[in-house]
Amino acid sequence: MSKRSITDWFAEVFHLKDTPFMGVPDYMFSVEHWLGGIAASALAWQILTGLLLLFYYEPSDAYTSTMGIINTVPFGSIILSSHLYGAYVMIIAVYLHGLYIMFNGGYKKPRGLQWVLGVLLFALTLGVAFIGYSLTGDVLATDAVDVGKGILTSLGLQSLIPVLFGNGTQLDLFSRLLAWHITIAAAIILFFLIHFYLAEQNGLMPRGRDVGYKAPAVINKADPSLKPWWPRNFVYMVGLAFMVWGIIVLAPSILALPSVYHNIPILFSPYPGPSPTSPQAASVPAYPPWFFLFMYKMADMPFGLSKDVIIGMILPLVILLLIPAFDRSEHLHPMDRPGITALGLIGLTWLIELSVWSVLQPGVPVSPSWAAVVMLPPLLIIAVGVYAIHRFVWPKARDKALNGNAKAGEGKKEWALSKSAASALGYIAGIWAIIDIALSLALNPLAAGPYIGLLWGSALLSLSAAVFSYFYASYL
Amino acid sequence: MSADVSAAGPTMGRRDFLKALVFISGAVVVAGMLRGLDFLMPPEIGVTAFPRLLLVDENGNPIKASELPVNADPKIAIFPYPLNNEPSFLFNLGDSSGKPVKIPPTTVVVPQTGATYEAPGGVGPYGSIVAFSAICQHLGCQFPELTFYPPGHKAITAKGFLDRVINCSCHGSTYDPYKGGAVVTGPTERPLPSVVLEWDPNTDYLYAVKMVGPVIYGHPGYTTPTPKVLANPLGDLQGGSPIKGKTTAVTFHTNPAATG
Missing domain, CATH: 1.20.5 (Single alpha-helices involved in coiled-coils or other helix-helix interfaces)
Structure with missing residues (x-):
């Protein structure tokens, strides 16, 4: 049959059956094992839309050219707003990926370098997002650049200001921001490729119970029961990528709908804020992008800016980089590694606390007593709590938790979908995607951008559902 | 299951x-x-109607028609019209003794289609001032490749050595500015578009008010010189950034044909 031969032909010309990528056990077809894949899918979307935006962005006229993309270029509003939300999705995926690895000991042998590259990718991702956000030249971008200069100065790095932000002219500022944005994006791509290469060479990390919760946790790639990468992993990856792209297109399109747009807080606005020279600029709170809200509050802390920055940004990064050196034990279960577990939980709690606080009291200086009231209780509760569980509860529960888990896990499939139902879902989703696209053809790309985005996002998600249904019906 | x-x-x-x-x-x-x-597909930019622009020098002072050098010798005058990327020649045409000559309105034929249009006559105290697009209609070469050969300075053309012509050194197209920019020799199949000028005798100021003839090279519709387009080449208004303000600046350049 011709359909068959197309797939075979595709596999043959790309030598997909000979790819060095590893096949994985069935249980790995679950989203927590694909968080890195989500970040990579978002990165792909960022590269595509970023290159398209390069056709119109003018450093000589940053704000006007950015708004021109939204208002005068066909599909421009979708491309620009999805580039913003693609960054958001990538940042969230990088956080989740990193936390999952941290709590499950994925940084241990043989994956130490993989972890270090991951931490660098995390820092580069936040950096490229900060610069991308500044490129719009809106009132928040202007503030962000000024704060960036202040942070460099507080660290004694004022000689870097001209390198990063130029000689003071608007043209040099935005030319440099654009050049840095692309340069850092290129570094991210390079580091990601090495990170991915190492992930394949070290092999994906198996679940704890398969290795007795002990490092080194590796899968024997020669195991004959492992099914090959092609076509299962390929199909799953395609479904995942469409899902991520669907979310990236759908979310900002909903927020950009005329009935919704004016009720969206500026932190999540799909479009840039007002120009710094416009009268509305005065009414905008001086927020950074939401992923730097924690730092905004840190800068209000009573220690002085340079210490705030070191505590808020430099120290956490150094600690993250050094985790594989601190924790050299063979334990993988979070309760066997109370120090790292507590560290992760405290860091995460502080991150959320500071971010929320920053939204509620933007730029309000923090008195030492308030800093203590907000920051110390989580530190004490988590540190004491994790230690207490580790010391008093875990020794009794450990045996059952590590070995009993295996039994509990096996019985989990009872709710599973029948294959016929999955096929039916696949048909519905596939046809739904076609209908969405057909409807989108009737809309004007300039006047109805958000509506086209809605239909595109819906089509991508439906297509993803169809691919996953096919995957489920055929390969599991 | x-x-x-x-x-x-x-x-x-x-x-x-x-x-x-x-x-x-x-x-x-x-x-x-x-x-x-x-x-x-970039958004269209341009203007919606031909602007009426006062011709000024680089310092913003209006050009005086009676002081314009004759025969573009040794300096040739160029100004953008109607958009910034559309340079035009400004000529005060004269005879071999350097005296301005009156240029009458004339009917110009477009060899490509056989269609015709009325090119404006000269303006100014002697009726000798005319203006044309400074972009060759053949393949778009501009000044200094496309330039005016004053009396006594001859261009090598397909019809021998000729002066008092606009000749393009890229591929040899030749136009006659004394006859509305009409084609003298190919390879071009279209005349040079004319800028319609106005002269205010009270102030001696010059104004560019519109274009007639083919659409300026490279702008929408320049390859289809139908009678309607020739009478009102609206394509000139698209595909370039508008000129800000009510004036357009004339710049003077050494004419390589006059010095050579």
């Missing part, structure tokens, strides 16, 4: 059918979203 389904699974035929649908759905979604490549 119920036993009957897990044992047999869907039949091969049904699974193939789902696979085909997923393929089709994927192809439709990707093809439908390729429409997004319309993004690469």
Whole structure:
């Protein structure tokens, strides 16, 4: 049959059956094992839309050219707003990926370098997002650049200001921001490729119970029961990528709908804020992008800016980089590694606390007593709590938790979908995607951008559902 | 999972059918979203009507018609009109003794289609001042490749050595500015578009008010000189940034044809 031969032909010309990528056990077809894949899918979307935006962005006229993309270029509003939300999705995926690895000991042998590259990718991702956000030249971008200069100065790095932000002219500022944005994006791509290469060479990390919760946790790639990468992993990856792209297109399109747009807080606005020279600029709170809200509050802390920055940004990064050196034990279960577990939980709690606080009291200086009231209780509760569980509860529960888990896990499939139902879902989703696209053809790309985005996002998600249904019906 | 389904699974035929649908759905979604490549089509910029612009020098002082050098010798005057990327020649045409000559309105034929249009006559105290697009209609070469050969300075053309012509050294197209920019020799098939000028005898100021003739090279519709287009070449108004303000600056350049 011709359909068959197309797939075979595709596999043959790309030598997909000979790819060095590893096949994985069935249980790995679950989203927590694909968080890195989500970040990579978002990165792909960022590269595509970023290159398209390069056709119109003018450093000589940053704000006007950015708004021109939204208002005068066909599909421009979708491309620009999805580039913003693609960054958001990538940042969230990088956080989740990193936390999952941290709590499950994925940084241990043989994956130490993989972890270090991951931490660098995390820092580069936040950096490229900060610069991308500044490129719009809106009132928040202007503030962000000024704060960036202040942070460099507080660290004694004022000689870097001209390198990063130029000689003071608007043209040099935005030319440099654009050049840095692309340069850092290129570094991210390079580091990601090495990170991915190492992930394949070290092999994906198996679940704890398969290795007795002990490092080194590796899968024997020669195991004959492992099914090959092609076509299962390929199909799953395609479904995942469409899902991520669907979310990236759908979310900002909903927020950009005329009935919704004016009720969206500026932190999540799909479009840039007002120009710094416009009268509305005065009414905008001086927020950074939401992923730097924690730092905004840190800068209000009573220690002085340079210490705030070191505590808020430099120290956490150094600690993250050094985790594989601190924790050299063979334990993988979070309760066997109370120090790292507590560290992760405290860091995460502080991150959320500071971010929320920053939204509620933007730029309000923090008195030492308030800093203590907000920051110390989580530190004490988590540190004491994790230690207490580790010391008093875990020794009794450990045996059952590590070995009993295996039994509990096996019985989990009872709710599973029948294959016929999955096929039916696949048909519905596939046809739904076609209908969405057909409807989108009737809309004007300039006047109805958000509506086209809605239909595109819906089509991508439906297509993803169809691919996953096919995957489920055929390969599991 | 119920036993009957897990044992047999869907039949091969049904699974193939789902696979085909997923393929089709994927192809439709990707093809439908390729429409997004319309993004690469830049928004049109330009103006909606021919602007009436006062000709000024680089310092913003109005050009005096009676002080314009005759025969573009040794300096040739160029100004943008109607958009910034549309340079035009400003000539005070004269005879071999350097005296301005009156240029009458004339009917110009477009060799490409045989259509005709009325080129304006000269303006100014002697009726000798005319202006043309400074972009060759053949393949778009501009000054200094396209330039005016004053009396006594001859260009090598397909019809021998000629002076008092606008000749393009890129491919040899030759135009006659004394006859409305009409084609003298190919390869061009279209005359040089004329800028319609006005002269205010009270102030001696010059104004550019509109264009007639083919659309300026490279702008929308320049290859289709129909009578309607020739009378009102609206394509000139698209494909370039508008000139800000009510004036357009004339710059003076050494004419290589006059010095050579």
